[in-house]
Amino acid sequence: MYRIAVLQGDGIGKEVTKGAVNILQAIADRFGHTFHFSYGLIGGEAIDREGTPLPEQTLHLCKQSDAVLLGAVGGPKWDNNPPHLRPEKGLLQIRKEMNLFANIRPVTFYESLAASSPLKPHVIEGADFVIVRELTGGLYFGKPSERRIEKGEEAVVDTLFYKRAEIERIITFAFTLAQKRKKKVTSVDKANVLESSRMWREVAEQVAKRFPDVQLEHMLVDNAAMQLVRSPKQFDVIVTENMFGDILSDEASMLTGSLGMLPSASLSVDGPALYEPIHGSAPDIAGQNKANPLATILSVAMMLRLSFGLTEEADIVERAVKQVLDAGYRTVDIAQHGDCVLSTTEMVEKVKDAI
Amino acid sequence: MYRIAVLQGDGIGKEVTKGAVNILQAIADRFGHTFHFSYGLIGGEAIDREGTPLPEQTLHLCKQSDAVLLGAVGGPKWDNNPPHLRPEKGLLQIRKEMNLFANIRPVTFYESLAASSPLKPHVIEGADFVIVRELTGGLYFGKPSERRIEKGEEAVVDTLFYKRAEIERIITFAFTLAQKRKKKVTSVDKANVLESSRMWREVAEQVAKRFPDVQLEHMLVDNAAMQLVRSPKQFDVIVTENMFGDILSDEASMLTGSLGMLPSASLSVDGPALYEPIHGSAPDIAGQNKANPLATILSVAMMLRLSFGLTEEADIVERAVKQVLDAGYRTVDIAQHGDCVLSTTEMVEKVKDAI
Numbered sequence: 001m002y003r004i005a006v007l008q009g010d011g012i013g014k015e016v017t018k019g020a021v022n023i024l025q026a027i028a029d030r031f032g033h034t035f036h037f038s039y040g041l042i043g044g045e046a047i048d049r050e051g052t053p054l055p056e057q058t059l060h061l062c063k064q065s066d067a068v069l070l071g072a073v074g075g076p077k078w079d080n081n082p083p084h085l086r087p088e089k090g091l092l093q094i095r096k097e098m099n100l101f102a103n104i105r106p107v108t109f110y111e112s113l114a115a116s117s118p119l120k121p122h123v124i125e126g127a128d129f130v131i132v133r134e135l136t137g138g139l140y141f142g143k144p145s146e147r148r149i150e151k152g153e154e155a156v157v158d159t160l161f162y163k164r165a166e167i168e169r170i171i172t173f174a175f176t177l178a179q180k181r182k183k184k185v186t187s188v189d190k191a192n193v194l195e196s197s198r199m200w201r202e203v204a205e206q207v208a209k210r211f212p213d214v215q216l217e218h219m220l221v222d223n224a225a226m227q228l229v230r231s232p233k234q235f236d237v238i239v240t241e242n243m244f245g246d247i248l249s250d251e252a253s254m255l256t257g258s259l260g261m262l263p264s265a266s267l268s269v270d271g272p273a274l275y276e277p278i279h280g281s282a283p284d285i286a287g288q289n290k291a292n293p294l295a296t297i298l299s300v301a302m303m304l305r306l307s308f309g310l311t312e313e314a315d316i317v318e319r320a321v322k323q324v325l326d327a328g329y330r331t332v333d334i335a336q337h338g339d340c341v342l343s344t345t346e347m348v349e350k351v352k353d354a355i
Numbered sequence: 356m357y358r359i360a361v362l363q364g365d366g367i368g369k370e371v372t373k374g375a376v377n378i379l380q381a382i383a384d385r386f387g388h389t390f391h392f393s394y395g396l397i398g399g400e401a402i403d404r405e406g407t408p409l410p411e412q413t414l415h416l417c418k419q420s421d422a423v424l425l426g427a428v429g430g431p432k433w434d435n436n437p438p439h440l441r442p443e444k445g446l447l448q449i450r451k452e453m454n455l456f457a458n459i460r461p462v463t464f465y466e467s468l469a470a471s472s473p474l475k476p477h478v479i480e481g482a483d484f485v486i487v488r489e490l491t492g493g494l495y496f497g498k499p500s501e502r503r504i505e506k507g508e509e510a511v512v513d514t515l516f517y518k519r520a521e522i523e524r525i526i527t528f529a530f531t532l533a534q535k536r537k538k539k540v541t542s543v544d545k546a547n548v549l550e551s552s553r554m555w556r557e558v559a560e561q562v563a564k565r566f567p568d569v570q571l572e573h574m575l576v577d578n579a580a581m582q583l584v585r586s587p588k589q590f591d592v593i594v595t596e597n598m599f600g601d602i603l604s605d606e607a608s609m610l611t612g613s614l615g616m617l618p619s620a621s622l623s624v625d626g627p628a629l630y631e632p633i634h635g636s637a638p639d640i641a642g643q644n645k646a647n648p649l650a651t652i653l654s655v656a657m658m659l660r661l662s663f664g665l666t667e668e669a670d671i672v673e674r675a676v677k678q679v680l681d682a683g684y685r686t687v688d689i690a691q692h693g694d695c696v697l698s699t700t701e702m703v704e705k706v707k708d709a710i
């Protein structure tokens with residue numbers, strides 16, 4: 001029996017998690033597993049109902065579970081709330097409270113989606129890399145982060161802060177991952193400007209010594225933003241600071257043609273992991289049964305593999321997604337002229353059929 | 356008589372500034388202007404010869420000039436120097452000392468370079484926008500930026516700091532620019548996480564009231580990194596924080612196929628402006644007469660227009676570049692299979708002939 005906490009969140013978060021739960025159910029039926037789903041509030045809906053973006057109860061539920069599935073949070077309704085009453089705060093808090101330091105964002109090229117990508121086929125064909133984003137430190141969490149008066153003038157400050165041990169932990173994680181893959185780590189920083197990046201680079205060099213079979217390369221973040229578009233095939237494992245990882249992984253989603261295709265896993269030091277699509281709550285299409293559920297379905301495939309060790313089951317889900325795409329089924333975000341466009345629920349059914 | 360300070364810097368900086376000076380000379384000959392060039396040291400070479408990346412003398416020279424032309428700085432030789440003895444420090448210092456708050460990076464689509472871009476032609480055709488990057492504040496200059504011991508542990512901190520007035524200045528600049536263009540400003544921030552971005556967004560809203568004819572749109576930086584690749588045609592003027600602008604403009608260079616195509620101008624509050632290509636010193640190809648001089652040549656076109664008001668002359672340089680590209684001439688960075696590849700000096704000659 002596997003206990004899964006489901007945090008649907010806002011906007012399309014509801015639709016896509018529903019689809020993914022459906023897929024997990026199909027896997028359970030086929031393999032005789034029992035998945036027990038418990039639902040918790042997070043984000044805007046939690047603010048509306050409980051007055052806080054991350055209710056204590058939700059956090060408790062997640063910590064008691066074997067894995068967490070999250071949809072997405074946020075929407076215009078809460079955009080002008082004070083910082084502590086913003087949906088995103090719930091997401092940042094759960095990452096911090098559950099110690100989810102390693103966010104893994106695999107970027108996979110799908111032959112059949114080449115037409116949806118803004119990039120030329122020869123540029124992306126065969127690209128296959130993972131962005132490892134540090135998730136509980138850096139510019140997202142450093143203090144102070146506040147308004148202040150400096151010499152009589154209004155000013156504002158945010159802080160990029162890391163303990164050396166935090167940098168070491170994420171870089172070690174990246175090397176361990178690369179060892180099981182193509183044995184190359186690209187450490188992305190801005191060492192020609194930031195002191196934190198210079199420490200990052202030092203630590204990367206040190207960690208590399210413990211992994212003589214893995215090649216380490218340093219790349220400046222501006223160059224990385226360019227190289228991701230220019231020749232993404234050069235990458236295997238990219239490891240970087242929280243904010244840099246946020247920017248680069250959204251950019252990298254364009255290799256597959258849509259943010260709606262990219263899953264992620266956030267691993268903890270000591271507790272359950274969390275799985276979420278990298279896309280947001282997309283308020284503009286919420287409730288219209290239009291959203292692409294594949295990123296979330298691929299996220300539960302990662303859950304099966306990484307949290308439950310159910311490798312075969314994970315493979316089957318991933319293969320089912322590939323098969324459905326190869327058969328030409330598309331949600332609107334990845335559809336081209338002439339494609340027959342499916343709704344969210346129809347797409348989920350197709351994947352289910354393929355399982 | 357126009358006094359131009361030339362800071363060649365390191366690596367290909369020398370070759371590309373030489374080419375651009377050549378072009379300015381051709382313009383002088385044709386129009387009967389006098390350009391007076393004075394040379395100053397900056398970056399790695401300044402460290403080697405004067406023990407500092409920005410000698411007092413260089414700064415003095417620049418401040419006395421009507422405009423500054425900069426090549427590029429940096430190289431592996433100085434990569435392990437302490438922070439204050441790194442070539443990039445010279446660049447950061449000159450930006451700060453000359454009050455170069457507004458870095459303008461136009462991104463122009465060249466029909467004849469469509470083949471060199473990793474992006475599909477229909478995505479980039481007709482794209483024409485400007486990135487306005489704040490250049491003297493933000494994460495680049497905030498203090499503290501240092502190692503420290505926190506609760507007995509090694510740690511590191513960098514600071515993103517802005518005075519409200521600095522944000523207002525750059526956003527006002529962007530609106531003024533948009534008024535002369537397609538009348539749209541995209542303000543890029545990370546307001547769902549950073550306090551500085553929330554102030555940025557507030558200020559943008561306020562400034563927008565003074566420009567009722569210009570449309571303001573807010574975009575999160577992760578989304579912007581994606582949209583630049585997905586549909587760059589939507590943009591007119593993008594305005595953003597220093598580090599965000601650094602990342603996004605390198606990414607955007609891929610629309611033209613090469614970093615070697617993008618010029619920039621950095622405007623001052625109160626003194627001369629500085630012009631530089633957005634590419635770096637490219638140590639790997641330095642001294643080989645291979646570098647693309649067009650970004651620097653296009654930078655001097657910006658100089659002619661913005662610092663000297665020589666609009667016709669600027670147009671002629673830009674048209675000459677276009678003509679040379681249309682005629683099929685390429686440096687190696689923008690060459691495709693079958694192209695006849697020119698050296699740096701040959702490319703400069705072609706542009707000169709076209710003038």
Ligand SMILES: CC(C)[C@H](C(=O)O)[C@@H](O)C(=O)O
Nearest residue numbers: 088091246278280547548577
């Ligand atoms: C919603 C937002 C706070 C979040 C982030 O910036 O981390 C999102 O963009 C992501 O990438 O998961």
Ligand SMILES: CC(C)[C@H](C(=O)O)[C@@H](O)C(=O)O
Nearest residue numbers: 192193222443446601633635
């Ligand atoms: C060389 C470096 C310090 C510089 C920057 O980061 O500003 C460069 O990347 C640029 O964009 O001009």
